[in-house]
Amino acid sequence: MALWDNVKKALLGDPAKHAAQAEQKPAERPAPEASAPDPAPAPTGDVGDYKAVRIERGKGGWGGPLVIQPTTQRNLIYSVTGGGIHPLAQRIADMTGATPFDGFKSKADFEQIAVAVIDCGGTARVGVYPMKGIPTVDIHNASPSGPLMKFINETNFVSGVKEENVHPA
Amino acid sequence: MQAVPDFYRDLLLMRKFFAHVTGIGEFAQEFIDEGVLVFFADSAPEELQEHAVVHDDEETLHDDVAVGDKIRIGSVKLPVLAVGKVANENFRNLGHLVLKFNGLSEPEMDGDVCVPEVVAPDIKLGMELEVMRD
Numbered sequence: 001m002a003l004w005d006n007v008k009k010a011l012l013g014d015p016a017k018h019a020a021q022a023e024q025k026p027a028e029r030p031a032p033e034a035s036a037p038d039p040a041p042a043p044t045g046d047v048g049d050y051k052a053v054r055i056e057r058g059k060g061g062w063g064g065p066l067v068i069q070p071t072t073q074r075n076l077i078y079s080v081t082g083g084g085i086h087p088l089a090q091r092i093a094d095m096t097g098a099t100p101f102d103g104f105k106s107k108a109d110f111e112q113i114a115v116a117v118i119d120c121g122g123t124a125r126v127g128v129y130p131m132k133g134i135p136t137v138d139i140h141n142a143s144p145s146g147p148l149m150k151f152i153n154e155t156n157f158v159s160g161v162k163e164e165n166v167h168p169a
Numbered sequence: 170m171q172a173v174p175d176f177y178r179d180l181l182l183m184r185k186f187f188a189h190v191t192g193i194g195e196f197a198q199e200f201i202d203e204g205v206l207v208f209f210a211d212s213a214p215e216e217l218q219e220h221a222v223v224h225d226d227e228e229t230l231h232d233d234v235a236v237g238d239k240i241r242i243g244s245v246k247l248p249v250l251a252v253g254k255v256a257n258e259n260f261r262n263l264g265h266l267v268l269k270f271n272g273l274s275e276p277e278m279d280g281d282v283c284v285p286e287v288v289a290p291d292i293k294l295g296m297e298l299e300v301m302r303d
Contacts, residue, residue: 121267147199148199
């Protein structure tokens with residue numbers, strides 16, 4: 001018996017030793033680099049090659065700044081504006097690597113939306129997307145109002161935003 | 170236009186927008202309770218239709234809404250008192266109108282179109298919506 005055990009050890013290596021090595025492995029892995037603070041809402045899915053951006057309020061605007069980090073799951077820049085993809089949505093898409101999406105042309109799941117870009121004059125759209133948990137960027141100078149204003153705050157809404165208010169995070 | 174009788178031609182020239190109500194969003198009443206009718210064309214995403222009175226945008230707005238124009242909702246005619254600076258852009262592009270029954274001659278918000286402070290008419294499916302020049 002002892003001989004057989006020794007042969008096994010010689011051929012396959014010592015299982016106890018293997019187990020010890022396996023346990024050690026995670027500890028040997030280098031600590032991951034400090035990650036950026038979580039944007040709201042917390043990302044789901046892999047960050048992949050997507051870059052984060054910081055979006056600040058423009059002159060006369062309200063709220064923010066918002067940090068938008070698209071992920072493999074939330075990778076749409078959802079433009080809910082007249083006349084197709086708004087240039088601001090296109091800029092956010094270009095800087096993050098995420099996909100611009102025209103909300104008036106096709107339908108997207110809310111779970112896929114990294115940020116909504118709106119051209120709201122102050123009453124309806126300002127509240128709808130914050131209510132759905134989607135960070136919202138208004139190109140106009142709206143501030144919280146209307147029956148949905150309770151859903152709007154500085155961590156999910158920013159307004160008066162121009163292209164120069166979008167920076168790499 | 171030759172074949173169109175004068176009466177109808179005059180009517181068409183006065184008209185800036187025409188549509189029928191095709192839906193009333195589940196949460197539209199929340200806005201109505203605050204004296205606001207929010208309209209969207211039926212091409213708008215679902216999440217916006219939920220909060221709005223939805224219409225078929227049969228004749229898309231082809232001339233800016235201006236102070237003094239009349240907005241007709243069914244049989245109720247309302248004079249326009251004020252027009253916010255982005256209201257026409259949203260109305261033309263998205264069939265999106267924010268009608269505030271607040272009697273103001275200066276809009277509170279850039280998207281507002283203000284009419285007298287009266288109770289908003291009851292909205293029914295099939296109802297006509299029209300904007301006519303003064």
